Amino acid sequence: MGMTMTQKILAAHAGLDSVTAGQLISAKLDIVLGNDITTPVAINEFNKAGFDKVFDKDKVAIVLDHFVPNKDIKAATQSKQCRDFACSHCVSHFYDVGKMGVEHALLPEQGVVTAGDCIIGADSHTCTYGALGAFSTGVGSTDMAAGMATGTAWFKVPSAIKFNLTGKLPKNCGGKDVILTIIGMIGVDGALYKSMEFVGDGVKNLTMDDRLCICNMAIEAGAKNGIFPVDDVTMAYLTGRSEREPVIYAADPDAEYEKTIDIDLSAITPTVSCPHLPENTHPAAELTDIKIDQVVIGSCTNGRMEDMENAYKVLKGNKVADGVRCIIIPATMQIMKECIERGYVTAFMEAGAVVSTPTCGPCLGGYMGILAAGERCVATTNRNFVGRMGHVDSEVYLASPQTAASSALTGHITVPKEV
Amino acid sequence: MNTQGKVFKYPDNVDTDVIIPARYLNSSDAKELAQHCMEDIDADFVNKVKAGDVMVAGWNFGCGSSREHAPLVIKTCETGCVIAKSFARIFYRNAINIGLPILECPEAAEEISAGDEVSVDFTTGVITDITTGKTYKAQPFPEFIQNIIEKGGLLKSLKEKE
Numbered sequence: 303m304g305m306t307m308t309q310k311i312l313a314a315h316a317g318l319d320s321v322t323a324g325q326l327i328s329a330k331l332d333i334v335l336g337n338d339i340t341t342p343v344a345i346n347e348f349n350k351a352g353f354d355k356v357f358d359k360d361k362v363a364i365v366l367d368h369f370v371p372n373k374d375i376k377a378a379t380q381s382k383q384c385r386d387f388a389c390s391h392c393v394s395h396f397y398d399v400g401k402m403g404v405e406h407a408l409l410p411e412q413g414v415v416t417a418g419d420c421i422i423g424a425d426s427h428t429c430t431y432g433a434l435g436a437f438s439t440g441v442g443s444t445d446m447a448a449g450m451a452t453g454t455a456w457f458k459v460p461s462a463i464k465f466n467l468t469g470k471l472p473k474n475c476g477g478k479d480v481i482l483t484i485i486g487m488i489g490v491d492g493a494l495y496k497s498m499e500f501v502g503d504g505v506k507n508l509t510m511d512d513r514l515c516i517c518n519m520a521i522e523a524g525a526k527n528g529i530f531p532v533d534d535v536t537m538a539y540l541t542g543r544s545e546r547e548p549v550i551y552a553a554d555p556d557a558e559y560e561k562t563i564d565i566d567l568s569a570i571t572p573t574v575s576c577p578h579l580p581e582n583t584h585p586a587a588e589l590t591d592i593k594i595d596q597v598v599i600g601s602c603t604n605g606r607m608e609d610m611e612n613a614y615k616v617l618k619g620n621k622v623a624d625g626v627r628c629i630i631i632p633a634t635m636q637i638m639k640e641c642i643e644r645g646y647v648t649a650f651m652e653a654g655a656v657v658s659t660p661t662c663g664p665c666l667g668g669y670m671g672i673l674a675a676g677e678r679c680v681a682t683t684n685r686n687f688v689g690r691m692g693h694v695d696s697e698v699y700l701a702s703p704q705t706a707a708s709s710a711l712t713g714h715i716t717v718p719k720e721v
Numbered sequence: 722m723n724t725q726g727k728v729f730k731y732p733d734n735v736d737t738d739v740i741i742p743a744r745y746l747n748s749s750d751a752k753e754l755a756q757h758c759m760e761d762i763d764a765d766f767v768n769k770v771k772a773g774d775v776m777v778a779g780w781n782f783g784c785g786s787s788r789e790h791a792p793l794v795i796k797t798c799e800t801g802c803v804i805a806k807s808f809a810r811i812f813y814r815n816a817i818n819i820g821l822p823i824l825e826c827p828e829a830a831e832e833i834s835a836g837d838e839v840s841v842d843f844t845t846g847v848i849t850d851i852t853t854g855k856t857y858k859a860q861p862f863p864e865f866i867q868n869i870i871e872k873g874g875l876l877k878s879l880k881e882k883e
Contacts, residue, residue: 326865342749343789351876369747376747426787426811442789442815444875452879456865490734491781495810524781526810579734666743666786685785687738689761 304554403634418549605633724801783812
């Protein structure tokens with residue numbers, strides 16, 4: 303029986319000719335990732351178990367991004383613990399303030415992750431790198447500690463759902479509208495324990511930033527990973543960027559899928575996920591009565607260059623509505639620099655928005671845009687759970703950068719124009 | 722291994738943000754974090770929970786973030802076990818890795834009521850609702866996972882292999 307793309311990558315990293323869904327394997331890891339919230343717990347476990355060195359200093363990545371620049375003394379203490387560990391173990395991919403970015407925007411941008419990799423990260427959105435044709439999944443801190451010590455992790459080989467993409471997205475839609483639509487269709491546990499494999503003629507019409515956004519939110523459907531085939535778009539992105547040679551895997555023609563879901567990209571409309579679950583999706587057009595207090599454009603889901611460009615196209619020469627705070631957070635230093643060079647930052651500020659250095663901050667209710675009771679935010683982030691961005695009585699509406707920026711201008715949820 | 726205690730009942734899709742809100746994650750001290758366990762959906766939980774008590778929940782318990790702080794605070798509150806219709810995969814993995822007993826049993830999760838007295842035998846997977854007198858059988862863990870649990874967590878099992 304044939305294997306899915308995910309199964310092929312796992313088989314290769316387990317040193318096996320083939321694997322089948324449900325099989326328990328031990329696989330070699332190409333990158334083990336952690337951030338400033340999950341790494342301290344991993345370091346404590348690593349030390350407590352008596353390990354004294356990491357398996358490969360070039361294959362551990364530690365990114366300070368959730369609460370940095372440090373939001374308070376406790377956050378500073380956790381950052382310091384990560385910094386000291388990275389220094390004492392000579393971790394080559396350690397990203398501190400000045401070099402850091404939101405981890406899942408940063409690692410692909412810097413070429414740390416590439417096609418064919420097997421990656422674990424102590425952050426649930428580690429599934430993002432499937433966009434590059436890698437197997438990549440989120441784990442906890444103890445798995446990170448074990449991965450840093452041994453360079454391996456145990457996996458239950460997942461079965462898969464095939465998403466057959468056709469057509470081309472309307473101009474006012476992006477990858478975010480695709481993944482929100484899919485989560486609305488299958489639910490927050492619709493792909494529990496499974497792979498989401500995105501294939502079909504429509505793939506070539508999706509940019510790398512669209513694909514990274516789509517795979518980023520695979521976890522919001524409960525998936526183990528999301529993955530795209532490697533094509534010309536992937537290779538153009540990886541060439542001159544990857545630190546290691548990309549390895550291309552493709553699903554076998556007779557690979558078995560639990561089901562196939564057809565998605566016509568041309569039929570996608572601007573989509574918003576209402577409180578308090580990502581599956582609670584509606585067309586933006588049905589929500590135009592909803593007044594908002596804040597807009598956040600950024601995060602590992604939508605803080606990339608194309609997202610900034612889409613926000614710029616909407617905000618340029620316009621004014622953010624009175625009573626709305628619009629917070630824009632380019633996800634990496636490179637993206638921020640490019641936003642400055644292209645004049646986006648000036649345009650954002652002239653529109654009445656604020657621009658922050660990279661941080662996960664508001665997405666998880668950390669800092670840089672916390673909501674009070676009764677407040678509503680349209681955010682390009684990935685979760686709208688109770689209390690996610692602040693007070694338990696606040697609300698988060700998930701949307702694309704186009705929809706978020708358009709809503710910032712009117713003060714209520716707004717369908718972006720096809721510009 | 723077993724536990725016995727009162728049931729705290731929760732709905733489907735309990736996410737890790739309500740189990741332990743990220744606003745407290747500037748600390749990794751389990752005792753400090755445990756004071757906020759379930760705070761955003763059940764502010765009274767930490768005042769009421771007693772050692773051995775049991776959480777019973779619907780589908781997809783522990784969805785969302787990969788934060789291991791979530792199973793850790795439930796364990797630190799001395800909760801004896803979590804029974805759910807299903808678990809989100811990272812939470813499931815984390816619970817096994819840190820030694821928080823969890824059981825998947827849709828029937829028990831559906832029928833057991835808040836406040837019931839329940840006993841759980843982890844070796845056999847038998848759940849007894851002492852209040853109603855009904856018993857249920859949870860899915861046993863695969864041997865590979867049972868081994869991690871018996872060794873006291875992932876890192877201890879790895880250390881033993883060395």
